[in-house]
Amino acid sequence: MGKGRVLIVDDDEDLVKSLSGMLCEAGFIVSSTADGSEALALIRTVAPAVVLLDVWLPGMDGVETLQALRAMHVDVEVIAMSGHGNIATAVQMIKLGAFDYLEKPLSSYGVLTVIEHAFAHHERRHNPGAQGSVSSHMAVASAHSTPFNLTHRQEAISAARASIHRCWQAPAAQQSLRHYRQRTLDRSVVLYGQGLQSGLKTGMILSPMPPDSGILFRNITTGKTVPASIDFIESTDFCTSLKRGCIAARTVEHLMSALHAYRITNVLIKISDEVPIMDGSAHAFCHLIEEAGIAEQDAAVEEFVVDRCYAVGQVSADAKFILVEPYDGFRVTYRLDYPLPLGVQEFSYEHTDSTRYRHEIAPARTFGFVREVERMQELGLLAGGRLTNVVLIDDEKIINSTPLRFPDEFVRHKILDVMGDFYLLGRRLRGHVRANMTGHTENIALVQKLRAVMLHSRA
Structure with a gap:
């Protein structure tokens, strides 16, 4: 018995072949199509739990397909994909109900991680007691920095199989005041705003992450990340800014304050290069976290x-x-x-x-x-x-x-x-x-x- 059904909707034959092979080896049951209309018909017949949907499709494109799918009220998690998108595209797909958004070129770890999260979210909605945790070995720090290269597929699959659904037993840690359970978000959420430093209209997507991933800022265009860590301080002039290589995350302090208050330990934050200032407070970020919901994870972190x-x-x-x-x-x-x-x-x-x-x-x-x-x-x-x-x-x-x-x-x-x-x-x-x-x-x-x-x- 497989882990579950996945439908791939993409007109790139080579990518579909590669994804299908990888997911089949990982234990999933995979179907595919290059057409949005056919995807809607397949969703009715094969009933996948997760759909990988390309935004740029001939005929009915990914946006139209997602809109039609939501009008059908089908119980499925959609992961949008694009190699030509931007923050506006990502925000649009998330607002239409996509579970997450992936930038191409994809990574093996990244695809597996997001799919496992989508299945876990699907399971939690049907069975609120289910944990559906994905272990730290699948952390997106590496997931989003490794190109999707099938020569490394076996290594990725082996690591994924060894780590997915490994439950960490927490009772001993909870007896000590120096430990508490890690937290992530229950689902992806989006926010539009303006950059305080740049003055440009921008947006932000918060997505769930596995235990021990930490808080990562990911550039929506390049897919590269910078951890929310004191080790990557770029500047403290008028705001707190992070940088790793050419990837920057500026004006992070208000969002980080809200994540601190809600004890969120693992989250992926997709931005251009600056967190929206909103009204100058952390109020909007509190509402965003509450809209996403909080998921306790089977792993502990030490105070x-x-x-x-x-x-x-x-x-x-x-x-x-x-x-x-x-x-x-x-x-x-x-x-x-x-x-x-x-x-x-x-x-x-x-x-x-x-x-x-x-x-x-x-x-x-x-x-x-x-x-x-x-x-x-x-x-x-x-x-x-x-x-x-x-x-x-x-x-x-x-x-x-x-x-x-x-x-x-x-x-x-x-x-x-x-x-x-x-x-x-x-x-x-x-x-x-x-x-x-x-x-x-x-x-x-x-x-x-x-x-x-x-x-x-x-x-």
């Missing part, structure tokens, strides 16, 4: 437990500093001190769950001073800055006509940023972060210290 005080800067009321000290939980206390109209603001946030974060921290928007914004725009930055996504302040007043969301919205946003930057450590933190007048540069400097401690403890 970083702070054993002593680590600091950056001189710790005094009139100096810029950030520190973290032992604490039984995760708390961030931040103090800012600017001339009026801001003045002194201090807030202490105890992170207990995502609901509290969504109400107390996520709505707080980014802010800037008019003189700094003008200087940044002269340098070609903040091209997407608007009164709808930045709270602007001059020497006398707040420029925005809309009221603040909190009397102390500015300090709350600083805490939002801290949570985003600290999640680049790659795990939750057990400790109390205290900061005074710091920004991304100091946040990242302290996280780099903690990263060094973490690596030393492993040695």
